[in-house]
Amino acid sequence: MIRLHNVSKVYPNGVVALAGVDLRIERGEFVFLVGPSGAGKTTFMNMIIRHVLPTSGQVIVNGKNVVRLKPWEVPYLRRTIGTIFQDFKLLPNKTVYDNVAFALQVIDAPGREIRKKVPAVLDLVGLADRANELPHQLSGGEQQRVSIARAIVNSPTVLLADEPTGNLDFDTSWGIMELLLKINGRGTTIIMATHNKMIVDRMKKRVIEIDKGKIVRDESEGVYGREV
Numbered sequence: 001m002i003r004l005h006n007v008s009k010v011y012p013n014g015v016v017a018l019a020g021v022d023l024r025i026e027r028g029e030f031v032f033l034v035g036p037s038g039a040g041k042t043t044f045m046n047m048i049i050r051h052v053l054p055t056s057g058q059v060i061v062n063g064k065n066v067v068r069l070k071p072w073e074v075p076y077l078r079r080t081i082g083t084i085f086q087d088f089k090l091l092p093n094k095t096v097y098d099n100v101a102f103a104l105q106v107i108d109a110p111g112r113e114i115r116k117k118v119p120a121v122l123d124l125v126g127l128a129d130r131a132n133e134l135p136h137q138l139s140g141g142e143q144q145r146v147s148i149a150r151a152i153v154n155s156p157t158v159l160l161a162d163e164p165t166g167n168l169d170f171d172t173s174w175g176i177m178e179l180l181l182k183i184n185g186r187g188t189t190i191i192m193a194t195h196n197k198m199i200v201d202r203m204k205k206r207v208i209e210i211d212k213g214k215i216v217r218d219e220s221e222g223v224y225g226r227e228v
């Protein structure tokens with residue numbers, strides 16, 4: 001469902017962020033992206049959602065070359081992809097409920113669909129009883145659960161997670177991983193960039209290591225890093 005053919009990215013300042021990347025990720029996979037800071041992990045994810053275009057090569061998502069999409073097709077691509085980040089990116093003045101509902105309002109979902117889906121997804125992430133609170137009234141782990149609810153409320157086929165546990169302690173992080181496993185178990189492909197060795201080693205999922213823009217390792221049931 002995601003294919004990269006000989007993909008390179010050179011930013012306008014001359015930085016080579018990805019160089020000749022070939023990759024297949026199938027529907028329903030759980031993939032960790034690891035590698036040093038500046039390796040190209042975020043660039044890779046931004047390319048899948050077409051926030052960054054490749055300088056050369058093909059990026060195929062759900063059967064379509066994202067480079068060739070017509071302008072009106074881009075929002076439809078983005079609806080099939082959910083994103084979560086290290087810093088949650090919640091709207092501070094909106095309640096938990098409204099933060100999640102907003103993701104459906106911006107795509108003009110009907111009110112009855114919103115009233116059905118938002119409580120269901122808040123229940124899934126374990127926050128049904130916090131719906132009327134504001135983000136600052138929640139812990140970091142709870143805020144990340146809200147951002148996950150927002151990312152999946154429209155049933156994306158792919159969830160991109162860029163260091164989602166970067167601001168969380170280990171136990172809270174592990175709770176987030178259990179939630180991501182549950183979402184993955186419902187069929188959503190998950191691609192997660194992380195520097196968290198303990199989590200990667202425990203999860204025993206596919207690990208793709210990027211270094212200086214190149215894939216240097218791709219293992220099923222992999223670990224964070226080779227011993228140095």
Ligand SMILES: Nc1ncnc2c1ncn2[C@@H]1O[C@H](COP(=O)(O)OP(=O)(O)OP(=O)(O)O)[C@@H](O)[C@H]1O
Binds near residue numbers: 011012017038039044
């Ligand atoms: N918009 C941009 N313009 C120019 N250079 C960029 C841009 N975004 C990223 N880069 C550069 O591209 C390279 C890859 O960056 P990227 O953010 O993809 O790395 P990363 O693997 O996500 O790193 P980290 O683990 O620190 O998040 C780095 O050298 C970075 O400085």
Ligand SMILES: [Mg+2]
Binds near residue numbers: 041042043162193
């Ligand atoms: Mg990054």
